[in-house]
């Protein structure tokens with residue numbers, strides 16, 4: 001496997017552990033990345049809790065969410081979320097589906113998450129809301145059929161995220177790092193929005209502010225700084241590409257996440 005692909009697989013494994021450590025993912029939820037040189041494929045871990053994901057857990061799928069090699073391990077039931085979004089959105093390179101406690105009140109009440117602080121702009125404005133029941137009636141609420149994944153992808157449209165009625169949210173990004181920061185800032189935004197409601201009626205950022213502030217989390221120095229911070233909190237203090245890191249640091253990056261620094 002070329003070094004570049006190895007780096008990407010390591011980054012995907014670390015993204016899983018970061019998002020688990022920051023309270024976005026728990027026993028459930030998953031993160032994927034599109035294959036960098038074959039847009040018709042993507043990488044997603046085997047069915048395992050994100051906090052435990054190692055590079056060896058990562059499997060390769062076609063956009064129909066079929067494994068490239070028949071696996072001897074279990075796969076995520078909701079992987080069509082990823083395949084259907086990659087089919088619908090050529091610009092999307094990474095996808096996260098989660099049930100984070102921060103966003104669940106909005107997914108349950110059917111109330112919009114709106115950008116209420118500068119970093120919250122990463123989630124965009126007018127976040128769409130998808131109700132599986134509208135098209136498919138009574139289900140167990142999991143997105144497991146291709147037509148369900150396609151319906152969700154249609155609801156997402158060109159937005160950076162979609163709320164899913166009584167289920168969770170799905171977030172997309174043009175890189176793994178953008179996806180991770182967007183997912184974390186979206187959860188922070190939801191927490192702040194809910195708390196601000198106790199003090200009054202919070203207003204969203206102005207349209208121009210969403211565009212300008214939304215660009216902050218994509219600045220190279222911000223990406224480096226946030227990735228290093230979240231990596232350190234998960235016990236894998238890495239920011240440089242794998243080939244540029246000393247061997248000892250690469251070993252730490254592959255080690256199981258430590259309990260220190262967990263918020264939940």
Ligand SMILES: [Zn+2]
Pocket residue numbers: 029078097098099142143167168
């Ligand atoms: Zn789910």
